[in-house]
Amino acid sequence: EVQLLESGGGLVQPGGSLRLSCAASGFTFSSYAMSWVRQAPGKGLQWVSTISNNGENTYYADSVKGRFTISRDNSKNSLYLQVRFFKVEDTAVYYCAKAARGHDAFDIWGQGTMVTVSS
Amino acid sequence: SYVLTQPPSVSVAPGKTARITCGGDNIGIKSVHWYQQKAGQAPVVVIYYDNDRPSGIPERFSGSNSGNTATLTITRVEAGDEADYYCQVWDDGGDHVLFGGGTKLTVL
Numbered sequence: 633e634v635q636l637l638e639s640g641g642g643l644v645q646p647g648g649s650l651r652l653s654c655a656a657s658g659f660t661f662s663s664y665a666m667s668w669v670r671q672a673p674g675k676g677l678q679w680v681s682t683i684s685n686n687g688e689n690t691y692y693a694d695s696v697k698g699r700f701t702i703s704r705d706n707s708k709n710s711l712y713l714q715v716r717f718f719k720v721e722d723t724a725v726y727y728c729a730k731a732a733r734g735h736d737a738f739d740i741w742g743q744g745t746m747v748t749v750s751s
Numbered sequence: 752s753y754v755l756t757q758p759p760s761v762s763v764a765p766g767k768t769a770r771i772t773c774g775g776d777n778i779g780i781k782s783v784h785w786y787q788q789k790a791g792q793a794p795v796v797v798i799y800y801d802n803d804r805p806s807g808i809p810e811r812f813s814g815s816n817s818g819n820t821a822t823l824t825i826t827r828v829e830a831g832d833e834a835d836y837y838c839q840v841w842d843d844g845g846d847h848v849l850f851g852g853g854t855k856l857t858v859l
Contacts, residue, residue: 669794669848676837676853677853691848727794736848737784738784738786738839739805741794741795742793
């Protein structure tokens with residue numbers, strides 16, 4: 633079964649750090665670009681970051697550039713999002729998503745991991 | 752920067768046709784993808800590359816894209832189609848993924 637499973641969310645203080653993980657199974661992970669998409673409570677979907685299949689190319693939303701780092705380990709079928717200097721407005725459910733082709737057209741999504749930024 | 756504009760809400764009676772639009776400057780030259788998100792669940796792609804339907808998505812879902820508007824059409828709407836729908840494109844200019852603001856589909 634094709635599956636993405638996020639982990640690592642929780643409560644973090646403003647200015648704090650966290651690493652989110654996404655474990656992939658059921659497909660050839662190294663063949664596809666992967667992304668993180670977040671959704672603040674009651675709000676719409678917001679793209680966060682994308683990484684190419686081989687990890688050589690990364691892309692970030694302006695709102696997270698310099699604070700978030702996307703990476704992947706194809707030997708472990710895993711995607712990561714390192715977050716530093718959390719802001720209250722980063723509070724959201726963070727989804728990892730697989731691109732069907734190219735950089736987008738997300739055909740597989742994880743169930744999401746909730747990150748709450750609060751003092 | 753590129754912006755995708757969706758109506759906040761669309762209402763339709765069961766059995767009728769719902770059309771959800773996604774406006775953007777010359778969006779017709781971009782590939783548009785549509786996601787359905789039911790309450791408390793992760794999004795699901797219902798249309799990608801303008802009008803391709805993933806396996807498992809009913810034929811009632813279709814897409815079109817031309818000029819400044821992309822449209823998701825749902826025929827013979829069912830109660831189970833009630834959800835938020837988002838359009839999405841890749842913005843080549845900024846190397847960004849963009850989502851529309853989302854449209855809440857209400858089945859009356």
